[in-house]
Amino acid sequence: QVQLQESGPGLVKPSQTLSLTCTVSGGSIISGGYYWSWIRQHPGKGLEWIGYIYYSGTTYYNPSLTSRLTISVDTSKNQFSLNLNSVTAADTAVYHCARDRTSGYGAFDYWGRGILVTVSS
Amino acid sequence: QSALTQPASVSGSPGQSITISCTGTSSDVGGYNSVSWYQQHPGRAPKLMIYDVSNRPSGVSNRFSGSKSGNTASLTISGLQAEDEADYYCSSYTSNSPVVFGGGTKLTVL
Numbered sequence: 014q015v016q017l018q019e020s021g022p023g024l025v026k027p028s029q030t031l032s033l034t035c036t037v038s039g040g041s042i043i044s045g046g047y048y049w050s051w052i053r054q055h056p057g058k059g060l061e062w063i064g065y066i067y068y069s070g071t072t073y074y075n076p077s078l079t080s081r082l083t084i085s086v087d088t089s090k091n092q093f094s095l096n097l098n099s100v101t102a103a104d105t106a107v108y109h110c111a112r113d114r115t116s117g118y119g120a121f122d123y124w125g126r127g128i129l130v131t132v133s134s
Numbered sequence: 135q136s137a138l139t140q141p142a143s144v145s146g147s148p149g150q151s152i153t154i155s156c157t158g159t160s161s162d163v164g165g166y167n168s169v170s171w172y173q174q175h176p177g178r179a180p181k182l183m184i185y186d187v188s189n190r191p192s193g194v195s196n197r198f199s200g201s202k203s204g205n206t207a208s209l210t211i212s213g214l215q216a217e218d219e220a221d222y223y224c225s226s227y228t229s230n231s232p233v234v235f236g237g238g239t240k241l242t243v244l
Binding site for chain 2: 050058059060061062065073075076109114115117118119120121122124125126127
């Protein structure tokens, strides 16, 4: 059974960088042709796709975030990470990592429980 | 990119069937058979219910079905049960940015 677990600070100051890591267990991040995504949910709101990465390092980003966003992968640790710089209060959200079973076409079958990140001074 | 359009809320009584719509454009829903549906209970991660318009992942009840006509996809839940009360989100592959979600629909079981 594949499991994903987000980790990182729950509080980030405005203008700083939000950094999160997703650890994948129960399966290898390099097998199966899966894409690995970050998705966020603002409090009381809907889902917003942030971006994803393939184990080779190929990335695709939400155009609204691309100027501030970097997603990377560490296959030796079976992890992938998100860095979002110059954050504001609008970046306060629950951040989920997820696996896309359809090679980037957006069918997320395994999700992490999510981590609430608050941007505040 | 603009979110896909879903009704804010739908409701139904136990045993009834309900349908949730998800309207996009020819650049997303209408252009690709890559529509997914998710169920989310409060405080929980979303759960994939339907992918590729009408396919159910293993373990998902056959009371859940998906379809698409033109730029609108639909999720139908038959034999409504109390446990189906949740938020439902659609998503689609899009030519503008790989994935876009709908705004979500709150299902109330009366």
